[in-house]
Amino acid sequence: MRVLGLMSGTSADGVDAVLASFSGRPSRPSWRILERSALPYPPQLREALVAAGQGQPLRASDVLELAEAITEVHVLAAQRCDPNHAAQLVGCHGQTLWHRPPTAKRQGASWQLLRTPALAQRLQTPVVFDFRAADLALGGQGAPLVPATDAALLPPIGGWRALVNLGGIANLTLLPPARGPEAKAPVLGWDCGPANTLLDLAAHQFSGGAVSLDANGTWARQGQPDEDLIQRWLQEPYFQQAPPKSTGRELFGRSDLAQRLAAMQTRTQEPNQQPNPANALATLTAFSAAVIGQDLAKGPPVQELLVAGGGCRNGLLMEELQRRCRGTRVRPLAELGIGDSDREALAFALLAWWHALGHPGNLPSVTGASRPTVLGVCVNPA
Numbered sequence: 257m258r259v260l261g262l263m264s265g266t267s268a269d270g271v272d273a274v275l276a277s278f279s280g281r282p283s284r285p286s287w288r289i290l291e292r293s294a295l296p297y298p299p300q301l302r303e304a305l306v307a308a309g310q311g312q313p314l315r316a317s318d319v320l321e322l323a324e325a326i327t328e329v330h331v332l333a334a335q336r337c338d339p340n341h342a343a344q345l346v347g348c349h350g351q352t353l354w355h356r357p358p359t360a361k362r363q364g365a366s367w368q369l370l371r372t373p374a375l376a377q378r379l380q381t382p383v384v385f386d387f388r389a390a391d392l393a394l395g396g397q398g399a400p401l402v403p404a405t406d407a408a409l410l411p412p413i414g415g416w417r418a419l420v421n422l423g424g425i426a427n428l429t430l431l432p433p434a435r436g437p438e439a440k441a442p443v444l445g446w447d448c449g450p451a452n453t454l455l456d457l458a459a460h461q462f463s464g465g466a467v468s469l470d471a472n473g474t475w476a477r478q479g480q481p482d483e484d485l486i487q488r489w490l491q492e493p494y495f496q497q498a499p500p501k502s503t504g505r506e507l508f509g510r511s512d513l514a515q516r517l518a519a520m521q522t523r524t525q526e527p528n529q530q531p532n533p534a535n536a537l538a539t540l541t542a543f544s545a546a547v548i549g550q551d552l553a554k555g556p557p558v559q560e561l562l563v564a565g566g567g568c569r570n571g572l573l574m575e576e577l578q579r580r581c582r583g584t585r586v587r588p589l590a591e592l593g594i595g596d597s598d599r600e601a602l603a604f605a606l607l608a609w610w611h612a613l614g615h616p617g618n619l620p621s622v623t624g625a626s627r628p629t630v631l632g633v634c635v636n637p638a
Contacts, residue, residue, distance in 0.1 A: 261605025266424025347608025422567020473572025479534030
């Protein structure tokens, strides 16, 4: 089956699209990426989405207009990736506005904004969406969902293999080895913490809105990271919390950045001045890598770490990741044929195919749900 996957992540920078074919066993399918495309959100839309993700109050009419604008970009991204309408099914994540992980007293919830019937009608193709709801209903985190697809798409190797997506949030997958006593171990995965959220917000703030990211870490290279502060941050409750766990801008957003910049400010010789932008960006870049390194050190020994997501294009972040994951081979997932921006779009294409087959899409070992279940809701064109 040919399936189009559409993904817009925590960074809210646009829509990644992948047209893929799947066949064979659902748990280990034959697959191929046929086309790929990416379409950025207009700057005004991205700014509105980031603000909404920080809890900015919105009128009902504002939410409706955001949903319409998001859906239009998804339509255009789908048409750019699949101009010949080859897709028989679409898997679409939508844009997360708010994610609330479960607690001991309250079930989790997650809100992905999209006008799905309008998308299905415009594309004249069934669309599977709302992938997180069923896992949340079973007591799970609703995220991350990609570890299940990683396990299906990538062959095991001689040792534990890890994958990390450097999107807005860094999420990690641990795949057991092909043989040996741990071959039957469960797939593991969780959200580590911030990858690009704090970096992008800081670059936007320090530049007065002129840039939305520190391209290739060029600005951060001019500064020095505060290692003592990084080690203090690593002791915070979220980073010490055992999986399953998930997070987003709700925890690592503007208010969190303000607190971290204030902590840097108090350590300068001139406490009334804002921290040096280059030093702040260097510290935040190293912190993102240190969060991942600390999580890997707590798990089984990993033979290699495959890296995907927009953070792959930040050379300094990649260098810091290699430095903090000593003894682990770090390389781009693109070397296995899945590009930096392909992994999550491909994952939601596969999740849509699994939905059509009635195959479970979640992993209780990752999300904490009470059992595996089919994910998503399918909407047909009118």
